[in-house]
Amino acid sequence: MTLDQLQTFLWVARLQGVRRAAEQMNISQPAVTARLQALEDTLQVKLFERTTRGVVLTREGELLRGYAEQIGFVQEEIRQRVSDPTGLEGLFRVGASETIAETWLPRFLEGLSQQYPRLNLELTVDISYNLREALLARQLDLALLMGPVSAYSVNNVALPSFELGWYRATGAALPDFLKTPVISYARNTRPYRELVEELGKRHGPGVRVFSCASLSASIQMIASGIGIGPIPNALAKDRVAAGQLCRFDPGWTPSSLDFTASWMAEPRNSLAERCARFAAEVAQAW
Known part of the structure; x- marks a missing residue:
């Protein structure tokens, strides 16, 4: 049993489909299927049942999900408390409404670049409705939009309003x-x-x-x-x-325009959380 297998299992469980999990993880569908099969072989149980709408967890799969989420939480805690933030690499996708883009967003991006010099930033400026949909589709890591996003799977940090x-x-x-x-x-x-x-x-x-x-x-x-x-x-x-x-x-x-910094609550993303709170600091200072 490997961390990659457990992570793949969690993505399939959350998105209820192999294809959607493969797209989110940026790997092929056969790779996802192979990891799941190896995990089931190791545990000698069936973890998913196929339905017309995708896949659903078996009783054993539900039990494993609880343990896998705990392991994922510990991974994030280690990454947040032990790793050097300046060494973080990869792509971080930010979506912002035009109101924010025209005001304090440049200061936020500048500060983000200084804190994480090896991180690649991808910026999308759009209306809040589209940003919300992109966030829920996991196409954004952080959305600065008119909020809050009232979905169970989303965390929100309040930002200053615009009169x-x-x-x-x-x-x-x-x-x-x-x-x-x-x-x-x-x-x-x-x-x-x-x-x-x-x-x-x-x-x-x-x-x-x-x-x-x-x-x-x-x-x-x-x-x-x-x-x-x-x-x-x-x-x-x-x-x-x-x-x-x-x-x-x-x-x-x-009415004033109320904004939030919003990100997906699971899997826990400590980078998105830190960036959301940093966005609130920058906006308040601006």
Whole structure:
């Protein structure tokens, strides 16, 4: 019985499939099958039953899973407490929303590079919905997104919120919500849904909403006079100072944007956990 066999067993048990486990571990399906067969031969028991939806654990498999998870926990404890962080190698995949990418993300990545000089970083900037799906599919190690991610398998660390304000192009007249388009976040986001609901309550169904997945493009559209919209104050201040944007008060403000640093809870990933807490420190300092 080897650690590789136990790790492979755990991935198949978690993902309920040999193919999905092979993709996650970046090895071939025959290699996964061979490790499982060797483990079953060693223990002289059957660990999985095949179903139309994948594989499920037998009674013996459920018993082994508990022991294998304890071994995995000890491995992570050893790696966290004994190993030198500067010697960590491999690929660490970070996903971030554009709001974070436009603010404190560069400081976070710089600090991460200094702490782990041999680690390769892969960055994805996308809307929070897509980041959440990528995290749950285990395509990201850490997601900095509008959260929390309310899934049993995910851990979340709270990040500072971003307050929103209403902005228009400098020099433009006070807007009429029934005539001036409202520039908003992408359609499949919580801020878009909340904004459309509130606009409908206050101004009726006649409000035109232009959804945009790019925050920087939205800000440029507002500064160009195409429309008005709620923008994180932290991102608007430079444009206000440059005389491009002007804040106004229509009598209400959308909810602040709440963010979390989120990572998969199992298998335990001490690197992702440390990076999440470091992200919170950097964001708070920013």
